[in-house]
Amino acid sequence: MSKVIAGILVGLSFCAVASAASPKRANLPQVARNLVKAGAPGALVYVRTPTAARAGTAGFADVGAHVTMRAGDRWRIASVSKAFVATLVLQLEADGKLDIDDPVERWLPGVVPNGGAITLRELLNHTSGLYNYTDDNDWITAAVGNPMRAWAPRELVAIALTHPALFPPGSNWAYSNANYILLGLVVEAATGDNLGDELQRRIFTPLALASTSFPQTIVLAPDFVHGYFGQDRTDIAPLLTPTWAWAAGGIVSNARDVTTFYRALLTGRLLPAAQLNEMKVPAPVAGTYGLGIFSTFTACGHAFGHDGDFFGWRTEVLATANGKREAVVMVNIDATFVPWSRLEATVKTALCRG
Numbered sequence: 001m002s003k004v005i006a007g008i009l010v011g012l013s014f015c016a017v018a019s020a021a022s023p024k025r026a027n028l029p030q031v032a033r034n035l036v037k038a039g040a041p042g043a044l045v046y047v048r049t050p051t052a053a054r055a056g057t058a059g060f061a062d063v064g065a066h067v068t069m070r071a072g073d074r075w076r077i078a079s080v081s082k083a084f085v086a087t088l089v090l091q092l093e094a095d096g097k098l099d100i101d102d103p104v105e106r107w108l109p110g111v112v113p114n115g116g117a118i119t120l121r122e123l124l125n126h127t128s129g130l131y132n133y134t135d136d137n138d139w140i141t142a143a144v145g146n147p148m149r150a151w152a153p154r155e156l157v158a159i160a161l162t163h164p165a166l167f168p169p170g171s172n173w174a175y176s177n178a179n180y181i182l183l184g185l186v187v188e189a190a191t192g193d194n195l196g197d198e199l200q201r202r203i204f205t206p207l208a209l210a211s212t213s214f215p216q217t218i219v220l221a222p223d224f225v226h227g228y229f230g231q232d233r234t235d236i237a238p239l240l241t242p243t244w245a246w247a248a249g250g251i252v253s254n255a256r257d258v259t260t261f262y263r264a265l266l267t268g269r270l271l272p273a274a275q276l277n278e279m280k281v282p283a284p285v286a287g288t289y290g291l292g293i294f295s296t297f298t299a300c301g302h303a304f305g306h307d308g309d310f311f312g313w314r315t316e317v318l319a320t321a322n323g324k325r326e327a328v329v330m331v332n333i334d335a336t337f338v339p340w341s342r343l344e345a346t347v348k349t350a351l352c353r354g
Contacts, residue, residue, distance in 0.1 A: 023299070026353040028056025031346060032069075035059075035329075039337025041228050042069035045346065046255035047354030048263065048326045053256065054354060061225040061332070064235060074211050074254045075225040075330060076242065077315050078308030081251040082180055084203055085195075086124050086292025087265060089183055090275040091202055098190045100124060100278070100291075107186040111157065118169045120186060123179040124291040125283055131163035132176040134244075143244055147236070148218070151243045156181050173286045177248035184247025195247055207264050212253040216243055219252060227312020229334050236312045249310060258317055259326035266304065266323030280304065300325070300352035307340070314338075316347035327351035 028045045035043035035058065042059035055071035092098050098107070104123065105115035112118060112130070122128040133139055139159050142149070160178035167174070184195045191198055196214035204212050211223075218241060226237040242250045253261075264270050271279065279291040288294045293304045298318070305318035311334055319326040327350035331338050 032056040032058035040331035048259040076310040078310035080308040133160040180248035262319040
């Protein structure tokens with residue numbers, strides 16, 4: 001569901017712009033049209049600055065009904081959800097309800113073998129060594145064969161645990177959706193509330209994210225972008241349950257709300273300085289991945305973000321380190337037509353020149 005943009009370590013100084021002259025502003029509608037020309041049914045490029053928000057859209061949100069893509073449309077943001085869940089966990093730490101250096105065993109006794117040696121921090125930064133259940137061939141077969149089947153979080157964890165650990169906890173890095181399923185269960189154990197309600201109470205409502213939700217059913221509201229998969233561009237929106245992703249990628253949102261969240265996060269509205277710093281700084285073995293976000297460098301400096309892949313919806317999000325500029329790029333197609341490298345380059349262009 002995600003990849004880390006590798007090669008840059010958090011903590012390096014802010015990159016200077018190569019030239020004092022302002023670069024020419026990108027034509028966002030044309031950028032979106034270029035993604036559609038490459039094969040996406042629809043595309044959205046959205047930029048938020050301190051003074052304005054700008055967007056470019058092209059193609060269709062719903063090909064069958066000939067509904068054009070609109071800047072306010074909602075879609076499954078997939079692993080971009082991890083930044084929201086990580087923020088929630090760090091809020092609970094700031095409130096003294098848990099410590100991210102607690103072992104998993106403290107909150108989920110008996111659920112994870114060796115859970116006493118795996119910390120919540122290692123779940124957050126993917127250094128736990130737990131297998132990624134979405135790589136399991138039997139799970140893939142079952143999910144493809146019955147895409148509407150609802151999955152319970154503990155079922156997903158159990159699939160991951162049929163595989164041996166990839167490495168001892170904390171000794172290496174490997175992206176695993178199982179880590180965030182477990183974190184969702186930890187949130188519920190620590191609060192006595194369900195994950196969706198905690199996200200709503202602590203993040204969605206305070207930031208007035210009116211287009212953001214955590215549905216566990218197939219939602220096809222009029223403003224919902226349909227997702228397409230494969231060479232024949234099958235519309236999977238009415239077929240694919242979001243329960244397979246849950247805390248690892250189950251949030252639905254739109255560009256405005258995602259950029260509002262990242263601005264609030266990086267300007268300190270959601271977390272105290274201590275927790276925000278923990279979020280930004282990766283473990284030595286984690287490369288560029290902190291706690292639910294990664295870091296990279298762009299032509300306009302240091303940036304943080306995440307990507308998301310929900311089969312037919314792919315998203316790239318970046319925000320400058322000071323939270324003053326944010327960019328979102330979304331296409332409603334899998335990687336069959338538009339490679340990830342193109343989306344990564346597009347979101348950097350949008351962030352710096354949009």
